[in-house]
Amino acid sequence: MAAIERKKEHRVEGIDQETFKPTGKGVGKDSGPQHHRQPKRTISGDIVRQASLDAFKKLNPVVMIKNPVMFIVEIGTFITLLLCINPDLFVASEAGRGYNIAVFLILLFTLLFANFAEALAEGRGRAQADTLRKTKSDTTAKLVQKDGTTKQVSGAQLKKGDIVRVEAGELIPTDGEIIEGLASIDESAITGESAPVIKEAGGDFSSVTGGTRVTSDYIVIRVQTDPGESFLDRMISLVEGAQRQKTPNEIALTTLLAVLTLIFLIVILTMVPMANYLGIQLDLATLIALLVCLIPTTIGGLLSAIGIAGMDRVTQFNVLAMSGKAVEAAGDIDTLILDKTGTITYGNRMASEFVPVQGVTVQEMTRAALQASVRDETPEGRSVVELAGKQGESWMEQEYAGAENVEFTAETRMSGLNLGSGTQIRKGAVDAIKRHIVSRSGRIPADLDDIANRIAKAGGTPLAVAIDDRIYGVIYLKDTVKPGLKEKFAEMRSMGIKTIMCTGDNPLTAATIALEAGVDDFIAEAKPEDKITAIKKEQQAGKLVAMTGDGTNDAPALAQADVGLAMNSGTMAAKEAANMIDLDSDPTKLLSVVSIGKQLLITRGALTTFSISNDIAKYFAIIPAMFIVAMPQLQALNIMNLASPQSAILSALIFNAIIIPLLIPIAMKGVKYRAMSAERLLGRNVLIYGVGGVIVPFIGIKLIDLILSGLHLV
Numbered sequence: 283m284a285a286i287e288r289k290k291e292h293r294v295e296g297i298d299q300e301t302f303k304p305t306g307k308g309v310g311k312d313s314g315p316q317h318h319r320q321p322k323r324t325i326s327g328d329i330v331r332q333a334s335l336d337a338f339k340k341l342n343p344v345v346m347i348k349n350p351v352m353f354i355v356e357i358g359t360f361i362t363l364l365l366c367i368n369p370d371l372f373v374a375s376e377a378g379r380g381y382n383i384a385v386f387l388i389l390l391f392t393l394l395f396a397n398f399a400e401a402l403a404e405g406r407g408r409a410q411a412d413t414l415r416k417t418k419s420d421t422t423a424k425l426v427q428k429d430g431t432t433k434q435v436s437g438a439q440l441k442k443g444d445i446v447r448v449e450a451g452e453l454i455p456t457d458g459e460i461i462e463g464l465a466s467i468d469e470s471a472i473t474g475e476s477a478p479v480i481k482e483a484g485g486d487f488s489s490v491t492g493g494t495r496v497t498s499d500y501i502v503i504r505v506q507t508d509p510g511e512s513f514l515d516r517m518i519s520l521v522e523g524a525q526r527q528k529t530p531n532e533i534a535l536t537t538l539l540a541v542l543t544l545i546f547l548i549v550i551l552t553m554v555p556m557a558n559y560l561g562i563q564l565d566l567a568t569l570i571a572l573l574v575c576l577i578p579t580t581i582g583g584l585l586s587a588i589g590i591a592g593m594d595r596v597t598q599f600n601v602l603a604m605s606g607k608a609v610e611a612a613g614d615i616d617t618l619i620l621d622k623t624g625t626i627t628y629g630n631r632m633a634s635e636f637v638p639v640q641g642v643t644v645q646e647m648t649r650a651a652l653q654a655s656v657r658d659e660t661p662e663g664r665s666v667v668e669l670a671g672k673q674g675e676s677w678m679e680q681e682y683a684g685a686e687n688v689e690f691t692a693e694t695r696m697s698g699l700n701l702g703s704g705t706q707i708r709k710g711a712v713d714a715i716k717r718h719i720v721s722r723s724g725r726i727p728a729d730l731d732d733i734a735n736r737i738a739k740a741g742g743t744p745l746a747v748a749i750d751d752r753i754y755g756v757i758y759l760k761d762t763v764k765p766g767l768k769e770k771f772a773e774m775r776s777m778g779i780k781t782i783m784c785t786g787d788n789p790l791t792a793a794t795i796a797l798e799a800g801v802d803d804f805i806a807e808a809k810p811e812d813k814i815t816a817i818k819k820e821q822q823a824g825k826l827v828a829m830t831g832d833g834t835n836d837a838p839a840l841a842q843a844d845v846g847l848a849m850n851s852g853t854m855a856a857k858e859a860a861n862m863i864d865l866d867s868d869p870t871k872l873l874s875v876v877s878i879g880k881q882l883l884i885t886r887g888a889l890t891t892f893s894i895s896n897d898i899a900k901y902f903a904i905i906p907a908m909f910i911v912a913m914p915q916l917q918a919l920n921i922m923n924l925a926s927p928q929s930a931i932l933s934a935l936i937f938n939a940i941i942i943p944l945l946i947p948i949a950m951k952g953v954k955y956r957a958m959s960a961e962r963l964l965g966r967n968v969l970i971y972g973v974g975g976v977i978v979p980f981i982g983i984k985l986i987d988l989i990l991s992g993l994h995l996v
């Protein structure tokens with residue numbers, strides 16, 4: 283009935299079966315021009331203007347206090363502002379008003395630069411959120427009512443459970459599951475991919491996303507989310523950073539920086555009585571300048587920009603990360619577990635041959651396969667009905683009147699019908715059917731295993747067909763491995779990541795596909811709980827585990843994994859359980875996410891190293907300047923030979939401020955990451971950012987001092 287008619291309609295529409303590859307986009311190098319990634323978002327003038335404004339707004343102390351290092355700078359800025367008004371406000375001071383104003387302005391810019399970095403990182407996401415919001419613009423929907431008629435309602439009113447009809451050319455109003463129909467859908471608003479995908483009721487490709495457009499045929503969907511909770515809503519709040527929370531790593535680093543700040547504060551406070559004892563009058567603006575130079579303002583000012591930019595980079599790869607924590611975890615992944623069908627292969631397993639066992643004719647086998655599949659709404663089931671139809675086999679609705687449908691589950695790995703007459707028709711994984719037949723004391727045909735093995739060795743999925751206690755033969759389901767996987771998995775191996783394919787299919791098919799795809803290991807005949815067990819086993823061995831999958835049966839495992847990457851082509855359940863969604867449905871995308879995660883961790887480490895090693899030069903600039911008048915023997919320390927004590931302090935403070943915007947590009951783009959061992963990477967970065975952090979400020983401060991004194995400003 284409906285199934286066959288739909289298939290016909292679909293052929294009339296001229297959709298070639300060859301192109302019926304719902305997930306076959308953006309994979310590997312071979313995808314070529316077919317794949318249209320979103321244009322790389324650059325920083326526009328608008329974003330810069332908005333970020334400059336936001337930099338001032340973020341001066342609000344209530345916002346600032348979340349960043350302890352910069353909050354201390356803000357207090358210092360406020361005190362120097364008071365000193366500009368009255369230099370002798372707290373203690374009598376010899377510093378002139380001009381000096382106080384200079385310190386105040388440099389401190390103010392230090393704050394603004396740090397705020398600007400954060401606002402700039404946020405700005406790109408916000409621009410993308412605005413674009414997405416346009417997609418969400420008021421849609422109307424055809425709500426299907428109880429009596430079957432439709433009524434126009436606003437898309438914003440739709441609730442979970444509502445039934446909506448969407449025709450060709452219309453926007454899908456919100457997320458749902460197709461319950462009737464098959465259509466090609468343009469998902470470019472969300473994925474940036476312009477080639478339409480085909481979605482249909484039943485199976486793993488039945489979920490549709492609000493904001494995408496039906497381009498042919500029609501579909502009837504059951505709404506799956508309440509207002510404000512759709513995928514598009516979540517995507518908007520994600521890219522705009524509304525839900526951004528500090529990751530555990532970030533919190534740890536913020537705490538460490540706060541402790542460092544406190545230590546320097548104590549050191550500076552104890553300097554005052556010491557200096558008094560030596561008869562040196564330290565002036566307040568200088569003490570504040572010294573404190574600000576020594577506390578880790580560089581990393582303190584760039585920390586949140588680094589995190590935001592990392593998330594943004596993931597989005598640029600067309601991956602939605604639900605949390606920064608997941609991105610960081612990706613940077614440390616040891617094991618990757620992948621689902622087979624729909625992840626490693628395209629997932630449109632299609633019946634390609636009916637192979638009868640000895641004593642059964644091809645026609646009998648074809649008929650048995652058709653009977654076992656007439657009510658099977660999965661893509662596998664439909665493809666059986668279609669192939670049988672092509673071979674001239676037909677069936678009558680009345681033959682099945684009163685038949686009970688046995689739906690496919692990943693647990694039983696079988697599907698079929700129980701006829702009113704008591705006849706049981708089944709098809710399913712060969713071992714499952716064998717068990718079923720043995721339990722009914724039936725006979726296993728001698729050539730069954732040979733047929734199944736031949737199909738499995740070719741990488742196909744064999745499905746045995748049985749009526750009552752007799753096995754008729756095997757359906758050959760063909761599926762194609764996505765191109766370019768082998769190279770990507772090899773790259774993962776070189777990064778020390780182990781790949782394991784976990785499939786419900788038999789061991790032989792699994793072995794063939796595993797070899798073809800180039801994974802390190804595989805687990806066959808896995809039920810959903812076996813996938814979780816596999817993940818837990820790795821986790822108990824202290825490994826961080828990533829899982830990619832697309833099916834409803836993958837959802838629990840996606841939730842258990844440290845990084846769960848769902849294919850956008852998959853079910854809503856999988857997408858909800860995962861903490862990342864790949865809009866291109868490319869399992870090797872995890873490689874890019876791993877690189878971005880590592881890059882994020884490395885960038886944060888590198889800039890922290892740089893920030894702290896900067897202090898050495900600042901000591902040499904400031905300490906002699908403060909004490910040299912009273913203690914000429916400190917002259918030995920005055921290796922930088924700066925123009926005057928005031929010039930030394932201002933130069934160090936200016937360097938401290940402008941290093942923040944100078945490092946914004948690195949914070950945003952991330953430190954260059956190459957696939958190499960963790961130790962070598964660490965060594966390399968300590969060398970560059972540690973040694974660089976010592977040398978650069980010596981040069982920078984000296985240069986600023988030369989300019990200031992050259993211009994007779996100090």
Ligand SMILES: Nc1ncnc2c1ncn2[C@@H]1O[C@H](COP(=O)(O)OP(=O)(O)OP(=O)(O)O)[C@@H](O)[C@H]1O
Nearest residue numbers: 621622623660690695696697709710711785786787
């Ligand atoms: N519609 C169906 N009717 C009967 N049996 C099926 C059907 N679809 C799949 N099977 C059988 O059940 C097995 C497991 O199902 P399924 O492929 O969904 O598992 P899985 O764990 O998602 O693994 P993967 O997606 O990696 O192949 C299949 O290998 C096949 O033998």
Ligand SMILES: [K+]
Nearest residue numbers: 574575577579
């Ligand atoms: K500093």
Ligand SMILES: [Mg+2]
Nearest residue numbers: 621623624833
């Ligand atoms: Mg699956």
